[in-house]
Amino acid sequence: MTEHDVTLFDYWRSSASYRVRIGLNLLGISYAGEPVDLLSGAQRSQENLVRNPQGLVPTLSIDGVELTQSLAILEYLNETRSVGWLPADAVGKARVRALSYAIAMEIHPVCNLRVARHAAALGGTTVEEWMRHFITDGLADFEGMLQRQPEGRFCYGDQVTLTDICLVPQIYNARRWGVNLESLPRTIAVSARLEEIPAFAAAHPDRVRPQS
Structure with a gap:
């Protein structure tokens, strides 16, 4: 998997984005980072709203789909990569x-x-x-x-x-x-x-x- 297969649209100080970065790093998944500047209001731009209708970060482009909401993204990674971030029981x-x-x-x-x-x-x-x-x-x-x-x-x-x-x-x-x-x-x-x-x-x- 090359860095161009996965793109993370995030803001460097966003807690939700920080979570997803940790998850990708734990899995050893290389990704291209695309900053969305929250201070300038870029999250409300038409470009960001197309991929994230809530006007938020992060958005993860992976496996041919775009995913939003950090916990949903992490659970997707857990399920598709069998990581064990949730106990079996x-x-x-x-x-x-x-x-x-x-x-x-x-x-x-x-x-x-x-x-x-x-x-x-x-x-x-x-x-x-x-x-x-x-x-x-x-x-x-x-x-x-x-x-x-x-x-x-x-x-x-x-x-x-x-x-x-x-x-x-x-x-x-x-x-x-x-x-x-x-x-x-x-x-x-x-x-x-x-x-x-x-x-x-x-x-x-x-x-x-x-x-x-």
């Missing part, structure tokens, strides 16, 4: 999905930059205060969920799962917005292990940021 699948959704469907949507900016524009808060409040609360809830799982190297056992792919971008965002992480010992220990894996490190925003 139904209970394990449900628990990994619950942990993943706690990040991708609880923390992420309310901490989307356009949501935070709108809240700040209404008054009574700033973008920074909004981000710190909801990321802090969300990660505290996640830590509680994680503490209920058996000890392992990663979020669910000793194998990388969908949850781990969601966690690292969220911790990046937490640090970006100055969230105090001291009360999250297990979350931070897992994240530190994951950040040492080359596929995760290579997907870091600082590694893929377009050069001006």
Whole structure:
């Protein structure tokens, strides 16, 4: 598979895009990166809306199809490449999905930059205060969920799962917005292990940021 067989339309700082980059790196899939500049509003351009009607990133062009929504993309990769990002048993699948959704469907949507900016524009808060409040609360809830799982190297056992792919971008965002992480010992220990894996490190925003 050459880099021209797969194209990822993303933004370097997007958490959802970061997840997909990690997934592709874990699979060793080379891809051509096509930046969609969220700051300039390129996500709402007609060109991007054709491939992603929500006007979002990422969009992954692979296997002759275009896919959107990061978790749907990762589950597609998991199913078509037999990766094992979800446990084989139904209970394990449900628990990994619950942990993943706690990040991708609880923390992420309310901490989307356009949501935070709108809240700040209404008054009574700033973008920074909004981000710190909801990321802090969300990660505290996640830590509680994680503490209920058996000890392992990663979020669910000793194998990388969908949850781990969601966690690292969220911790990046937490640090970006100055969230105090001291009360999250297990979350931070897992994240530190994951950040040492080359596929995760290579997907870091600082590694893929377009050069001006």
